[in-house]
Amino acid sequence: MAHSHSDPSPPATPAPGGRRDFLSKASGIAMIGGLAAGYGTFAHVAGRYLYPSKKDTSGWFFVATTDTFPPGSSRLFQSPDGAKITIARQSEDLGAGFLALSSVCPHLGCQVHWEGHNRRFFCPCHNGTFDATGKATGGPPAEAGQSLPTFPLKVEGNLVFINLALTTADAGPPPAAGPEAETR
Numbered sequence: 001m002a003h004s005h006s007d008p009s010p011p012a013t014p015a016p017g018g019r020r021d022f023l024s025k026a027s028g029i030a031m032i033g034g035l036a037a038g039y040g041t042f043a044h045v046a047g048r049y050l051y052p053s054k055k056d057t058s059g060w061f062f063v064a065t066t067d068t069f070p071p072g073s074s075r076l077f078q079s080p081d082g083a084k085i086t087i088a089r090q091s092e093d094l095g096a097g098f099l100a101l102s103s104v105c106p107h108l109g110c111q112v113h114w115e116g117h118n119r120r121f122f123c124p125c126h127n128g129t130f131d132a133t134g135k136a137t138g139g140p141p142a143e144a145g146q147s148l149p150t151f152p153l154k155v156e157g158n159l160v161f162i163n164l165a166l167t168t169a170d171a172g173p174p175p176a177a178g179p180e181a182e183t184r
């Protein structure tokens with residue numbers, strides 16, 4: 001009885017010509033991939049230019065004049081996106097004497113106040129305390145290592161400004177930003 005002859009299995013490695021074809025195709029695909037990545041990067045950069053994201057936009061907001069902002073006092077300020085900020089004047093120094101920090105306690109979100117006489121920020125909800133730079137020093141925020149975020153601030157002449165994120169035009173008119181009220 002004759003054995004039926006089955007088809008030989010394909011060679012484990014491609015023939016020399018096949019390998020060249022394979023390498024040629026592989027390098028072609030790699031080149032197309034590189035071009036696509038290059039164009040993708042270009043499109044991404046162009047998109048950021050044409051449609052800047054919220055995170056890329058910020059502006060300087062007037063806070064107060066230095067003569068109405070004595071050492072030891074502070075102001076509350078609301079950013080266009082609703083963030084509550086405390087600006088404290090901690091000394092006579094017109095540069096380093098001012099500091100702008102989030103006035104929202106990182107523990108559970110209560111309002112933090114600057115205590116000029118104690119040179120600290122204080123959260124009355126659970127007696128959270130922060131030093132003059134916003135570093136947590138007591139209460140739940142210190143236990144969790146939660147300090148107060150700071151905002152860039154500058155003094156030009158006798159004008160105090162802070163730098164805040166701006167809302168984009170398609171998000172509708174931003175709420176009015178500005179000083180809310182003087183705290184202590």
Ligand code: FES
Pocket residue numbers: 105106107108109110123124125126127128139140141
């Ligand atoms: S919310 Fe500020 S310490 Fe708890």
